[in-house]
Amino acid sequence: MSLIVFGVGHPDRGDDAAGPLVADLLANDPHVSVRHVTGDPSMMLTDPLWLPDAEVVLVDAVVTGTEPGAVHAWSMLELLVRAAPSSGGTHDLGITTTLRLAEALDRLPRSLTVVGIEGARFTTGSEPSHAVLTAVERVATTLAMRARSSTASAGLTRLRVHPQ
Amino acid sequence: MSHTHDRRISVEALARLEGEGAMHVQVTDGTVERVELSIYEPPRYFEALLRGRTYLEPPDITARICGICPVAYQLSAINAIESLCVTPGSGRDRGLQVPDGIRQLRRLLYCGEWIESHVLHVFMLHAPDFLGYQGSIEMAADHRELVETALRMRKAGNQLLEVIGGRAIHPINVRVGGFHRAPTRGELDALVDELTWSRDAAIETVRVVAGFTFPDYDQDPTYVALRPEAGSGPVGATDYPLEGGRVVSTTGLDIPVEDWPEHFHEEHLPHSTALHGRMRGGGTYLVGPTARFNLNADRLPDELLELATEVGCSPPVTNPFRSIVVRAIETVYALDEALRLIAAYERPEVPAVPVVAVAGVGHGATEAPRGILYHRYELDADGLITDGVIVPPTSQNQPAIEEDLLGFVQSHLHLDDERLQWQCEQAIRNYDPCISCSTHFLDLTVDRR
Numbered sequence: 001m002s003l004i005v006f007g008v009g010h011p012d013r014g015d016d017a018a019g020p021l022v023a024d025l026l027a028n029d030p031h032v033s034v035r036h037v038t039g040d041p042s043m044m045l046t047d048p049l050w051l052p053d054a055e056v057v058l059v060d061a062v063v064t065g066t067e068p069g070a071v072h073a074w075s076m077l078e079l080l081v082r083a084a085p086s087s088g089g090t091h092d093l094g095i096t097t098t099l100r101l102a103e104a105l106d107r108l109p110r111s112l113t114v115v116g117i118e119g120a121r122f123t124t125g126s127e128p129s130h131a132v133l134t135a136v137e138r139v140a141t142t143l144a145m146r147a148r149s150s151t152a153s154a155g156l157t158r159l160r161v162h163p164q
Numbered sequence: 165m166s167h168t169h170d171r172r173i174s175v176e177a178l179a180r181l182e183g184e185g186a187m188h189v190q191v192t193d194g195t196v197e198r199v200e201l202s203i204y205e206p207p208r209y210f211e212a213l214l215r216g217r218t219y220l221e222p223p224d225i226t227a228r229i230c231g232i233c234p235v236a237y238q239l240s241a242i243n244a245i246e247s248l249c250v251t252p253g254s255g256r257d258r259g260l261q262v263p264d265g266i267r268q269l270r271r272l273l274y275c276g277e278w279i280e281s282h283v284l285h286v287f288m289l290h291a292p293d294f295l296g297y298q299g300s301i302e303m304a305a306d307h308r309e310l311v312e313t314a315l316r317m318r319k320a321g322n323q324l325l326e327v328i329g330g331r332a333i334h335p336i337n338v339r340v341g342g343f344h345r346a347p348t349r350g351e352l353d354a355l356v357d358e359l360t361w362s363r364d365a366a367i368e369t370v371r372v373v374a375g376f377t378f379p380d381y382d383q384d385p386t387y388v389a390l391r392p393e394a395g396s397g398p399v400g401a402t403d404y405p406l407e408g409g410r411v412v413s414t415t416g417l418d419i420p421v422e423d424w425p426e427h428f429h430e431e432h433l434p435h436s437t438a439l440h441g442r443m444r445g446g447g448t449y450l451v452g453p454t455a456r457f458n459l460n461a462d463r464l465p466d467e468l469l470e471l472a473t474e475v476g477c478s479p480p481v482t483n484p485f486r487s488i489v490v491r492a493i494e495t496v497y498a499l500d501e502a503l504r505l506i507a508a509y510e511r512p513e514v515p516a517v518p519v520v521a522v523a524g525v526g527h528g529a530t531e532a533p534r535g536i537l538y539h540r541y542e543l544d545a546d547g548l549i550t551d552g553v554i555v556p557p558t559s560q561n562q563p564a565i566e567e568d569l570l571g572f573v574q575s576h577l578h579l580d581d582e583r584l585q586w587q588c589e590q591a592i593r594n595y596d597p598c599i600s601c602s603t604h605f606l607d608l609t610v611d612r613r
Contacts, residue, residue: 038331039332040318042318043319045315097301101304101311104302104308104311105311105312
């Protein structure tokens with residue numbers, strides 16, 4: 001079973017393109033299957049790749065207050081502890097609500113990691129920042145290595161780095 | 165009982181609605197004196213943003229107003245703009261005519277939006293109220309099949325949007341005169357299996373939600389909806405309102421969309437950043453699925469009307485809590501209509517016709533999932549927008565929702581605070597309000613003195 005990477009974000013909103021760009025860099029890797037998630041994240045649960053025995057990585061741009069280009073990696077449990085509860089009052093269900101829904105439906109994959117790339121600018125039509133583009137390459141390289149590795153989560157741990 | 169006279173109920177945030185705001189209910193000596201939906205989301209000034217833009221831009225700009233009904237914005241804008249456009253050499257002075265294949269695609273795109281929006285509201289936002297859960301996640305643990313069904317049905321709607329619109333949220337393939345690219349028959353045929361599965365699931369959904377327990381409450385508002393001329397749709401279409409029609413009401417109004425400003429207006433109230441829609445003369449009115457159903461049930465295919473009758477949902481529907489059943493019926497309709505349109509689809513020779521604009525004022529309206537969405541644009545001789553007006557369904561419904569709540573609270577003051585609060589929130593969700601569209605929602609305060 002290959003590594004499944006969902007690149008979450010909008011390709012035309014500056015640093016929000018981080019997830020899709022990582023997916024693009026991995027698109028031709030035979031050990032990785034990629035998807036773009038530009039709309040409602042809950043639709044991931046209907047994707048044929050979202051399987052109980054899958055190893056899934058979601059890559060998304062995040063804003064946590066660290067430096068742009070900082071890379072964070074959270075397990076499902078860590079993410080749900082950190083994330084504020086969703087009001088559910090929105091037109092799409094959001095990442096955390098989607099994961100809580102997957103948990104309620106007993107539809108979580110065996111391994112799920114959320115990789116967050118710290119973004120700074122999200123203006124429609126703007127280019128991703130240099131710091132984020134650098135982080136995108138680093139994340140893609142690490143995930144490609146991870147896909148070839150049989151050692152669980154070793155590569156993902158190394159993703160938790162901040163730019164120098 | 166003290167709670168029928170002097171009480172105060174507060175909700176920090178009302179869930180399962182789009183946006184943020186507050187509701188205040190004042191009860192004095194056992195009488196509900198005032199209900200206010202306090203919308204404090206900042207206004208977004210889209211109408212001002214449109215000024216100085218070209219006539220080709222409203223479909224893309226206004227689609228950004230809402231993430232779940234962008235097609236409504238695009239097609240209402242197109243109706244208004246195309247009423248001021250011609251194809252060069254056509255001999256017409258205004259009023260663009262587009263080939264049937266383009267009209268089929270527009271209606272089909274709209275079906276995708278109805279499916280996606282209605283399924284989200286019926287299953288994820290409203291059903292938890294009736295089944296006694298805080299939200300869809302809590303509901304999923306006990307009603308797994310229901311939620312799995314919803315996800316699969318929403319995907320069917322999203323796929324329609326993606327194939328025709330280019331993507332599910334804020335489609336990019338729509339333009340004045342048609343589309344940037346028309347899908348092939350094969351691309352649409354590939355959707356048929358999932359749409360068929362979803363249609364069957366939607367029929368079962370109608371039976372499930374019709375079995376919910378509904379609070380005992382009836383109302384008699386003025387309902388307003390579009391009603392197309394019979395047989396005016398593209399080949400393969402039936403006549404239930406979606407992408408156009410005349411404006412009709414349960415009080416006898418029957419006007420072309422061009423006459424909208426003579427009969428409807430908006431006003432600003434201090435407690436809300438969303439404008440409140442009213443009929444000229446001050447009356448409130450309701451738009452949305454129940455209005456459509458009450459004014460157009462005869463336009464539903466016979467087998468769907470039979471299903472509605474089978475589950476006890478015959479027009480007029482006067483209990484707003486039964487709107488969930490009407491949405492479920494409309495979901496079946498949208499899925500059936502999509503299948504009919506795909507079967508009849510003939511790919512247009514060109515995806516869009518050439519257009520030029522003439523100066524003037526154009527009006528357009530379509531039936532968004534939440535009700536009529538009206539656009540008006542004034543163009544100058546260069547095709548630039550000098551004025552734009554956008555009236556979304558939630559703005560129109562807001563005064564009537566307040567009236568409805570006032571009546572509901574008054575007749576349910578015997579309930580304890582927790583139950584009353586729950587049912588007030590449920591009552592608001594009857595209307596699937598979108599405060600993003602109207603400008604977001606909700607703290608609830610009931611002040612009983």
